[in-house]
Amino acid sequence: MQETTANRERVDVLIAGGSIAGVAAAAALAQLGLRVLIVEPSPDQGRRLAGELVHPPGIDGLRELGLLAEHDGLGQKVQGFAVFSQGGEAGPQPMVLPYGEVDGKRPVGLAIEHTTLKERLLERVKTFNAVDVWQGARVTAMNSVEGGSYVATVDTGSAESELRVHARLILGADGPMSQMRKMIGIQYETQRYSGMMGTEVSDAHLPYHGYGNIFLNQVGVSYAYAIGGGRVRVMFEILKGADQKGSIAAHLAAFPDEFRREVQEAMMASKPLAAANYCIIPETTVKGNVALIGDARGCCHPLTASGITAAVKDAFVLRDALRKHNLDVTAALREYAQVCDQLQLTRRTLAEELREAFLAETPQAKLLKQCIFSYWKTSPQGRAESMNLLSTLNSSIIALAVQYAMVALQAFRLLPQWIKSNALMDWVRGVIGLLFKSLSFQYVAITQRVK
Numbered sequence: 001m002q003e004t005t006a007n008r009e010r011v012d013v014l015i016a017g018g019s020i021a022g023v024a025a026a027a028a029l030a031q032l033g034l035r036v037l038i039v040e041p042s043p044d045q046g047r048r049l050a051g052e053l054v055h056p057p058g059i060d061g062l063r064e065l066g067l068l069a070e071h072d073g074l075g076q077k078v079q080g081f082a083v084f085s086q087g088g089e090a091g092p093q094p095m096v097l098p099y100g101e102v103d104g105k106r107p108v109g110l111a112i113e114h115t116t117l118k119e120r121l122l123e124r125v126k127t128f129n130a131v132d133v134w135q136g137a138r139v140t141a142m143n144s145v146e147g148g149s150y151v152a153t154v155d156t157g158s159a160e161s162e163l164r165v166h167a168r169l170i171l172g173a174d175g176p177m178s179q180m181r182k183m184i185g186i187q188y189e190t191q192r193y194s195g196m197m198g199t200e201v202s203d204a205h206l207p208y209h210g211y212g213n214i215f216l217n218q219v220g221v222s223y224a225y226a227i228g229g230g231r232v233r234v235m236f237e238i239l240k241g242a243d244q245k246g247s248i249a250a251h252l253a254a255f256p257d258e259f260r261r262e263v264q265e266a267m268m269a270s271k272p273l274a275a276a277n278y279c280i281i282p283e284t285t286v287k288g289n290v291a292l293i294g295d296a297r298g299c300c301h302p303l304t305a306s307g308i309t310a311a312v313k314d315a316f317v318l319r320d321a322l323r324k325h326n327l328d329v330t331a332a333l334r335e336y337a338q339v340c341d342q343l344q345l346t347r348r349t350l351a352e353e354l355r356e357a358f359l360a361e362t363p364q365a366k367l368l369k370q371c372i373f374s375y376w377k378t379s380p381q382g383r384a385e386s387m388n389l390l391s392t393l394n395s396s397i398i399a400l401a402v403q404y405a406m407v408a409l410q411a412f413r414l415l416p417q418w419i420k421s422n423a424l425m426d427w428v429r430g431v432i433g434l435l436f437k438s439l440s441f442q443y444v445a446i447t448q449r450v451k
């Protein structure tokens, strides 16, 4: 495209994507006095199965940015997780994991229907003086210019549609399947774990009120949590290559009778929503004047329900790095990448380990699962530390390595049980595996600290 003054736009920051990461970043960077333009393709937000449960650090962050207010009355309060395990590790009642106390207070999260949350955030950021939102527009190309920077081409969605947007900083906040990543040639590893199906029911028979209900099952994980307005979101995981009908039947069998009946009726009444669960690891978070943020920067299995909270944290890290380096984009992005990569490593490792423990059937995974539940049952401190890591309140890989070692030590408490069931050799194999994993975490933690 030939660039002229008529088709050129200049802003401080261009953000591709007006969902959680894009809006949080816009609000955070507006605080630095920067002029921000958000480009969001969806003219209106269709219903979508994606993040809804937001941990306390995410909710606090959205409030601090002026994007949510306590009196909004959106969603439903969440006090932590209630974990039901088909293997019986939790016992007849779920394992209840409240958020750990901070300064003597127990923080609360919120679960808000995804589209409602996304719409609310976008509407709120439109009221910010320093932020412009072009809805129905998208970034269609990224051209490299002198000095390794990029200029974006934006399809505005109107008649004379294309504009060249020059920005000191460009953010790719365009989700897990980011086109921005591709346009600037950032390679990434991707792994599709499973699909997800979701429906809504009334909150009358939610098995454990006030908490995110998680059901661990050999066919995958299912979730149920209140999203406000008397409604509950229910989601089932369908593992790659698994029989869908059989998986749904197995998930439903884990629910109490009345709740199961309601879910079955809802699934017959309307087509469930669907989504896919990926692990995506880009080779880098920044390139030139472009930074990836939110799911575009990398995502993992939604087991820990931390994608939204992590996206909000990214926005703060970026704001603080720009402030510290007096708006020097190169220096700030270097710091942003380093901090975010460490946060993401902890989040991804935790999700991977929990997924492995809850779904794999090796002696090591079985032992790890029993160790986790034994740790939670016997240590209130352990429950609080686990929730601090799950909710990203603590994102230190060292803390994760320490917690992993504490969990692994539970293997000795469980030894008599394994001997009784004639599985001593499996226990030995499991312990060797856990020990090896624990040492490799310590190594990663130490090398991260040295960096």
Ligand SMILES: Cc1cc2nc3c(=O)[nH]c(=O)nc-3n(C[C@H](O)[C@H](O)[C@H](O)COP(=O)(O)OP(=O)(O)OC[C@H]3O[C@@H](n4cnc5c(N)ncnc54)[C@H](O)[C@@H]3O)c2cc1C
Binding pocket: 015, 016, 017, 018, 019, 020, 021, 022, 039, 040, 041, 042, 049, 050, 051, 052, 053, 054, 055, 137, 138, 139, 140, 173, 174, 175, 176, 179, 180, 196, 275, 276, 277, 293, 294, 295, 296, 299, 302, 305, 306, 307, 308, 309, 311
């Ligand atoms: C089934 C499922 C359940 C989940 N549950 C939870 C949960 O309970 N809690 C939690 O915290 N997280 C959860 N997550 C993760 C959470 O949904 C994501 O982490 C979060 O939505 C990421 O937000 P984002 O803004 O980075 O990306 P997205 O929400 O994916 O938004 C990307 C935006 O970019 C726009 N876009 C695309 N292309 C372009 C372009 N070329 N130019 C401009 N804009 C573009 C899109 O229209 C979209 O609005 C879940 C995910 C899944 C799949």
